[in-house]
Amino acid sequence: MHELVFFDMTRWEITPRYRAGMTNYRAENADEDSLRKIKRGYYVEWRVADKHKMTFFDRMDLFVDTVDTDAPKILAGDAVRDGLSQIARRPFRLKPYFDPGVWGGQWMKRVCGLDPEYPIRFDFLDAVGGQNLVNAVTVVNEDEHVREEHTGLHELEFIETRRLWIEDEVTIDNGGSVNQLNLVEGERALVESLDGSFEPYKVHYAETFIVPAAVKGYRLVNPTGERIGVIRAYVRKPQA
Template identity: 45%
Template structure:
């Protein structure tokens, strides 16, 4: 039974054409370079910067068709993988899931000597120079600036398919560890760098589809962001299976049959979702985070912006256990703990709004009166070590859940939705700080124990 849910929301931005494919993009760049040369420039630099996770080889091969006198691949300006990992170690930790937020600058992680040499090489060149890759604008700001973008959901899919982290040889590693490195380090550096570039980019390129980029002129993107920040919009949702997932969304949202279930839908998470911008001849997908970075004040308003800065401090997602299992029993850190442990200024308060529920469905919420925390922790440790299963109802309140019930869940409250519920989760955070306490003794879809 398919409903009226729109899986492919777009934001209409008329009056602009999209460059489809590398041939069109390279042709537009050649014309721009030619005009600059005709104006008397004896050197023209095309800086093609990118987000880590973009297919660099593909982009570099395309730009080589411009036949530049000098071609700089920025991957050569970073340390060897072992040294780069050493520099990131303070933010990575030994934990499988959690690191520490990196507040550094991209240049801190590049090789200083190589970067200086590249700048000198470009500065002394004549003719056409192309600098391509993550950090290209640190070599030269570009007489023509191109930015190749990609959504974080697409990056996560590439991690699962075997893509390594940037300038790393960990392609076969645990995807959760790759995600951790991206989330806590690479994406923080990249967002800080990108925020300084997008506003002056001549072209912005959607690189989601292999071999088929979609590029728009910088002014077209600027207009699209103005439109998005001044009216209601939706981000493009994505859906993911999970060990506890259900069937409610599949039946009502007309989702593909390939997955065993659908546990999550992330429908309003600018950190990860895309904006689909419908220009005259094609749709271009850009990270919704671009809107947050470039239009924070009109998007958020003065009060929210003053409190949180250029972050979208709320997320919307759907949790489907209809015909599935309990979520992991979990807790989100208090404000004091998240500040001390992760350098974050605020934490995850949230709520569950029950859209639908089976007979007898429940939500686990808060510790029962008189529970001894030490006794509970000992029971959790024994259960997670393979001993007697954790008796959740002995320690945690089990509350009946019916359609349209609304449960408030302050940070520090043990909770989870039970089997047979369809929940709209609204959380006061864009981030991922969920501590799983007990996963009911099961493994993940990959057959591995889920991290607790």
């Protein structure tokens, strides 16, 4: 008898370890520029590891979270698989990940009360003075319920981004793709199931949340009485 044990470490933990001198997989590059090590992990090692992980995921007996070296956390493989199965059928939030960068982040300093020296990158980009990064948009749909804008990604990009200004509610077909959203204007919003498969899910201003592809369709509801804004990103369908 034997058990298959998977030891996991998150990417947000690996990244600072690269900066502290950890090497890439089977490499002797402790002194290499940390950005190069991160790129190597992001574009090569982590992609390969993700595919390798899936080859034995269904057979995994134990899952070990190694982020805290002194206090690893262990879960039964069945518990991990059951948890992921539940997550895949309902909206969920992402844990914010802050990482040093060269962008200003004036908006984040003001809204979230971060230290003036706290850097910002990726999800919460803003212009140098704290203004919106994208202002030139194309209106693709507008009625008394919602104004939908295309925010300008190039046609060769595989990600589509839309901004929705919602007066009351709007029903969305996710097109068979995972949807990533952020409440960019307004105090709060609700994500509702079309078939009652999950309870209404509340999100607040500046929170990023995921609606898995398995949900298929969902409803965004504005409970505030004032217009709210939501950014929605998803994978474009291949052109015929």
